[in-house]
Amino acid sequence: MKTLNIIGAGRLGKTLGRLWQQAGVFQVQSILNRSFDNAKAAEDFIGAGRAVPALKSMEPADFWLIACGDSEIAATADRLADHLGKREGIVAFHCSGALSSQVLEVLRPASIASAHPVHSFADPLRSLDSFTGSSVALEGDSSATAALEEAFTAIGCKTLTIEAQHKSLYHAGSVIACNYLTVLIDLSLHSFAAAGIDRDSALKLLEPIVLQTAQNNMALGPETSLTGPIARGDLETVANQLKNLTSVSPELAHHYRQLGLACVELARRGQLSDESAAKLIELLSEPMR
Structure with missing residues (x-):
């Protein structure tokens, strides 16, 4: 041996x-x-x-x-x-x-x-x-x-x-999928807390949908797996969530905006129309100071 x-x-x-x-x-x-x-x-x-x-x-x-x-x-x-x-x-x-x-x-x-x-x-x-x-x-x-x-x-x-020259890009892909997923769950817990839902209850609530979403992505790919208000062009829901997040935590609202913009680009590769995408981008873009 x-x-x-x-x-x-x-x-x-x-x-x-x-x-x-x-x-x-x-x-x-x-x-x-x-x-x-x-x-x-x-x-x-x-x-x-x-x-x-x-x-x-x-x-x-x-x-x-x-x-x-x-x-x-x-x-x-x-x-x-x-x-x-x-x-x-x-x-x-x-x-x-x-x-x-x-x-x-x-x-x-x-x-x-x-x-x-x-x-x-x-x-x-x-x-x-x-x-x-x-x-x-x-x-x-x-x-x-x-x-x-x-x-x-x-x-x-x-x-x-x-190849050696690709190690950094390879690792960045791993970081985004693994480490940033952990960050997303933490941000989600902050939003649940603001809604009066305790951490343990929120984690139990999240577990099945997070695991199912991960399985869907592995089996179907991100374009097909994406659901939710941005995927269906629901401007009113997104605007309402953004308003309430801003009142609770401007930092949380900032993350919602940035992730939402990336979500719009993914949704455009699915069934989101260019017209709906433009309206969502305008809504999600950081307000002028």
């Missing part, structure tokens, strides 16, 4: 470590976190490996996962390069969605790659059950991406390859 060392065993690192360990893909060895206590907690979660206090204490390994924050990857790679020397036959990879494998150039002659799982690691215990079926975007040396494709496939993932 190939060996794996983990630098930065946070929510992502310890989830992957445990899944690979349990599947017999890798034998987890050294685990390094910013604090030894956190490394020890990751060791306990993974059920294998050994927490170490410093990089110099890490054993040799076939694979090195650098799972620290994006801003720390380059500096971590520099320190790791000193530790590895010019050892060959190693695969070093990070899991940043925004950075390419080129940030690991200092680690050559090791094979380098980036492997970004399109998955929310908000709760590692939940991820253990839900990670199967996730997609992973691979980029880097062919030998490294081939080995990582095998490793991720073994724990139930689908993989795709992308």
Whole structure:
């Protein structure tokens, strides 16, 4: 079995470590976190490996996962390069969605790659059950991406390859769909709160329609899935909602306007007439100061 060392065993690192360990893909060895206590907690979660206090204490390994924050990857790679020397036959990879494998150039002659799982690691215990079926975007040396494709496939993932120069655009697409969805739900909760509906009730109310909307989009595409007042050109409803939101929270009304304008453009690709679209754009545009 190939060996794996983990630098930065946070929510992502310890989830992957445990899944690979349990599947017999890798034998987890050294685990390094910013604090030894956190490394020890990751060791306990993974059920294998050994927490170490410093990089110099890490054993040799076939694979090195650098799972620290994006801003720390380059500096971590520099320190790791000193530790590895010019050892060959190693695969070093990070899991940043925004950075390419080129940030690991200092680690050559090791094979380098980036492997970004399109998955929310908000709760590692939940991820253990839900990670199967996730997609992973691979980029880097062919030998490294081939080995990582095998490793991720073994724990139930689908993989795709992308070019280094496209990493930022690829990641932006993931951010908009995932992170911004979370923001939209938060904005929705603010609107419900203004209507006197408590948070727990609002979340229970939202759950089935949000999940159904997501399923519709995956099956039918955004143009067919779009419903609501803008999709049907209901100017009166939009105007009334905007008026009431403005009275409660100008900031919430601002977000409603901006999202509404994007919604109009999507609706125009469906059945919204140009005349209705023009009226909605005029209504939703920010008032002149």
